[in-house]
Amino acid sequence: MKAKRAHVVPLSQRAQEILQAARNLSDGSGFVFSGTKHGKPLSDMTLSKLVKELGFDADVHGFRTSFGTWAQARTNVPREVAEAALAHAIRDKSVAACARSNVLDKRRKMMKAWAAFNKFTTANIARIG
Structure with a gap:
């Protein structure tokens, strides 16, 4: 994390399954995606190079943007919940002082919906492609 602070992420069941499988590929560094060093x-x-080599016309930061756009356009999730999921800091210090919850329960529901949306989207792409 660039902010150098802990960020709790409520993962969907499928994300947890993928991470469990990734443990078999671990180099022992503690990273899910280890570097060459x-x-x-x-x-x-x-990651940017890989995305381009796979033929995707996408920017890696666009993955975060996709999530934010989905939350804004396709859900009724409050903005502060989506922002918390992205680990965005509240710039207004007086608002930040009062907003001490990590809204984890709301984020958990939102991430479950995000996983369902992606499963549906991926299935449609596979069917069309």
């Missing part, structure tokens, strides 16, 4: 994470440039 032991103890270092995969760089964002490596």
Whole structure:
């Protein structure tokens, strides 16, 4: 995390399954996506290169943007819940002082809906492709 603070993420069941499977590929560094140097994470440039090599016309940061746009356009989730999921800080110090909840229960419901949306979207892409 760039903010150097803990960020709790309520993962969908499918995301948890993928992470369990990824443990078999672990190099012991503690990272899900390890870099080429032991103890270092995969760089964002490596991920960007992979996305391009796979033929996707996408920017890696666009994955976060996709989530934010989905939450805004396809749900009635309050903005602050989606922002908390993205680990965005509240810039207004007086608002931040009063907003001490991580809204985890609401984020858990939202992430379950995000997983369902992606399952549906992926199935449609596979069927069309």
